[in-house]
Amino acid sequence: MENREIKELFLQADKQIAIQESRKQQVLTSMTMELKQQKIPVLNQREILFSQFLYMDKSFLILHAIAVCFCIGILLLLQRAGADINTMIIACMIGVSGIAVLTVFLIDKLFLGRMAELGASCYFSTKQSVAAYMVIVGSINLAIFLLIIFYIGSSLNIGILQLGLYVVTAFFLSNIVSVGILSTEIGRENRYFLFISSVFLAIGYTVFSAVPTVFSAVSLGAWGIACFILGSVFALQLKKLFVEMIKGEILCMN
């Protein structure tokens, strides 16, 4: 049977039933009443983010901004002082690592700390907050990194992609280390481990740069592979983090 035919059947059936106009009106008013009683309107995601930003703890964001400025300042100073290519690459890597660690620290502190459980019961949940701020802070970081890479890359005798590869590898590595630390119980209890680890990473990069051909074209392939592997590990780590947030235990740890 076609839709049209069904419709006709219903219309015919309806004709046989006398519909009381007053009853119809009654139903309508009661339905509108019901609708009016419905909950307070819910904001859209953009508005939620905006009011969240308005009231959230912004001291960490300020800390983040200071760290970024500090990092850029050092790089500019080094460049003025005529540092060689290797030093500049290392400085970029250390700077980016530092910012990455700080970002992980910030997101953890803001959303996965003691408020995590309470946040998880809200309309805009902890999981969404974490995702939203990863995207927002992540894009800001990306813009800054690109700026650094383009500026330093063009002022030095080095390909922008090549410098980008080093920086991105360092970025992945420090993220993996810091997310890794925070996912262990000891790490969560001693958050300063994060900063100790970034100091070790910085020392590690410096030692590493002593290998003669490490930043030359011959080892680019190895860097590419390392970058790919670290990137995949980081992606897996993030996926695991979100799966755990959905399972919930991680939100109730504090």
Added chain:
Amino acid sequence: MHELNLVDVQKRYKEKDAVIGFTFTFTNGVYGLLGENGAGKTTLMRLICGILQPTNGSITCDNIRISDMGAEYRQLLGYLPQNFGYYGDFTAVRFLNYMAALKALPRDYAKGRVEELLELVDLKDVKNKKLKTYSGGMLQRIGIAQALLNEADILILDEPTAGLDPKERVRFRNIISSLGKKRIVLLSTHIVSDIEYIADCILMMKNGELIRQGTENEVIADVQGYVWKCVVPECEVQGLNEKYVVSNLRNSGENVELRIVSDIQPMKNAEITEATLEDAYLYYTQVLGGKNNAVV
């Protein structure tokens, strides 16, 4: 009105079942959840709030799984965690506004609501003080206010009266009993008197299981005839205390008047006395040695 349905819900931590075989249907009303430390009350509440996922079983709201409803379900929720986190540097007003943002409430609505709630929990005078300067009871009241922000249809309060002074307790009880008419209110507590007279239904948990459910009168009726009153010399108290569950004791002159919950007469001159909810709670948690679904 919503119907919250738990069917055979289980939550297993590494090697321990914190909640097991929990089946219950909530409709509008006040539910008092009683249980000893570690009985699984908090875990159950986290499951109901969708913060934890059950290892087994299903939790549905109006026949839709709450995990599938997502934000739509959380919109119905008001939750006070047992240890609720806050930013110490926030003022009460800012904290509540921040929570309102997370609950996706429009800002102008939130503004009025925050003032209303601060009035309700009697913190208007200190609303611009930082939370780190608050006492435990004041924080708890902010926690309660926060849970009420969105006029939730499902209100889950984990030990809401912990740290409240007697005056605030009374006030809180009045708030809850008025709230329970139009929504589901589930609150856990160790203090039986907090839910006496206001809970439409008492749920008792032990070792992760729901061991008894029913109205206050039904639950009390179970232990009618198991509560004894006796007067003994002070030297006998120790011995009786080791052997039986003593729910109360009071000095009366040289002797001590004991209130004992037991299925057998503890001593010759013991008389049966009127049971209370507290006696019923003690009976289920202490006297019945963890027998499942014991029916008296």
